[in-house]
Amino acid sequence: KQEVTQIPAALSVPEGENLVLNCSFTDSAIYNLQWFRQDPGKGLTSLLLIQSSQREQTSGRLNASLDKSSGRSTLYIAASQPGDSATYLCAALISSGSARQLTFGSGTQLTVLP
Amino acid sequence: DGGITQSPKYLFRKEGQNVTLSCEQNLNHDAMYWYRQDPGQGLRLIYYSQIVNDFQKGDIAEGYSVSREKKESFPLTVTSAQKNPTAFYLCASKDFAGATNNEQFFGPGTRLTVL
Numbered sequence: 001k002q003e004v005t006q007i008p009a010a011l012s013v014p015e016g017e018n019l020v021l022n023c024s025f026t027d028s029a030i031y032n033l034q035w036f037r038q039d040p041g042k043g044l045t046s047l048l049l050i051q052s053s054q055r056e057q058t059s060g061r062l063n064a065s066l067d068k069s070s071g072r073s074t075l076y077i078a079a080s081q082p083g084d085s086a087t088y089l090c091a092a093l094i095s096s097g098s099a100r101q102l103t104f105g106s107g108t109q110l111t112v113l114p
Numbered sequence: 115d116g117g118i119t120q121s122p123k124y125l126f127r128k129e130g131q132n133v134t135l136s137c138e139q140n141l142n143h144d145a146m147y148w149y150r151q152d153p154g155q156g157l158r159l160i161y162y163s164q165i166v167n168d169f170q171k172g173d174i175a176e177g178y179s180v181s182r183e184k185k186e187s188f189p190l191t192v193t194s195a196q197k198n199p200t201a202f203y204l205c206a207s208k209d210f211a212g213a214t215n216n217e218q219f220f221g222p223g224t225r226l227t228v229l
Contacts, residue, residue, distance in 0.1 A: 009154070031214035043118075043204055043220040044157075051215055089156060099164060099211055101172070102218065104156030 002027045002094050006105035013080055014113050021075040021108045023090035028068045031093040031100060035064050035075050038087045038107070047088075048075070080112045117141065118221035120205050125226045127192070127199070135190045135224045137205030145211035146188035147218065150174060151202040160203075163188055164211040192226065200228045 003026045013019050023033070032051050036044040048057045048064040050073065056065040063076040073090055087109045091102040118139045127133045139146065145164050149157035159172030163182040177196025182188050188207075192199045202225050206218040 004156070034217065036220075041202075041223070041225070043120075043222045044206075046217040046219070049215070049217055091156075093214060097170075099162065099170060100214065101159055101162070102157075104158075106154060106156045 002030075002092060002103045004090060004092055004103050004105040006088075006090060006108050008108060009106065010109040010111070012111040012113060015080060015082060017080050017112075018076065018078050019080055019110075021077070021088050021090075021110070023073040023075070023105055025071045025073075025092045025103075027094065028071055029094065030068065031095075033064075033066050033073045034091045034093070034102070035062075035073075036089045036091065038089060040087075044089065077110075080110075082112045082114045084112050085110055118205060118207055118219055120203075120221040120224050122224060123222065125224055127226060127228050129228060130194045132191055132193050133226065135192070135203055135205075135226070137188045137190065137221060139186055139188075139205075139207045139219075139221075141207055141209070141219065142185070143207035143209045143219075144185070145208040146182065147206040147208075148172075148178070148180065148188070148190045149204045149206065151204060151223075157204060160190065162211070199226055201226060 035047045050066040061078040087107040089107040091104045121136045147162045148160040161180040163169040179191045205221040208218045
C-alpha cells in the first residue's frame with residue numbers, strides 16, 4: 001500500500017531564507033504528485049501538480065521536483081515571507097481498483113519569522 | 115463565483131445523533147470526494163463519487179454514508195456508528211475522476227465536534 005511521508009513535521013525559518021520541503025512515497029507507480037497549502041482551519045489550495053513524466057514544475061517563488069525512481073519530491077520556496085506560513089501537504093495520485101485516489105502525507109507546518 | 119461550498123463551518127453533535135454535512139459545487143465536475151483530517155495528520159478518504167448516482171467506499175467508510183442524487187451535491191452523513199467522529203471534514207471535486215493531469219479542488223471544510 002502506498003505510503004507518503006513528509007519530514008520534518010514542523011519547520012521555522014527567518015524571513016528571506018530559501019527552503020526545501022520533502023515528500024517521499026513508497027510506490028513509484030504514481031500518476032502525479034501534488035503539493036497543497038493549508039492555512040489553519042481552512043481547506044486546501046493546490047500549489048503545483050507534477051505529472052509522472054515530468055521532473056519539475058514552477059510557479060512564482062515555488063519549484064517542485066519529482067524523482068519517481070527514488071520515490072521523492074521536493075518543494076523549494078525561494079525568498080520566504082511571513083505570508084508563506086502554513087501547512088504544506090503533498091499527495092500522490094495512485095490507482096485504487098477502478099478509480100484513482102490521492103494518498104496524502106501528514107504535512108509540514110512552516111513558520112516564517114519576520 | 116465558482117467553487118465548492120461546505121456548510122456548516124462548525125457543527126456540534128451529541129453522542130448517538132446522526133448529522134449531515136453539506137457539500138455543493140458549481141464547477142460542473144463529475145467527481146466528488148469526502149476526506150477526514152485529524153490534528154497533525156494528512157487527509158484520509160471516506161467516500162468518493164465518480165458520477166451521479168454512483169459512489170464508492172474509501173479507506174475509512176465505516177460509520178459514514180453518502181448520496182449523489184445531483185451532480186452538484188454530495189452530502190455526507192456521520193452516523194452514530196462512527197466511534198470517533200470529532201474531526202475536520204473536507205469535500206473536494208475534480209472534473210473527471212480518471213484524469214491524471216488535473217487537480218482536485220477543495221472546499222473550506224466543516225469542523226465537527228461531538229459533545
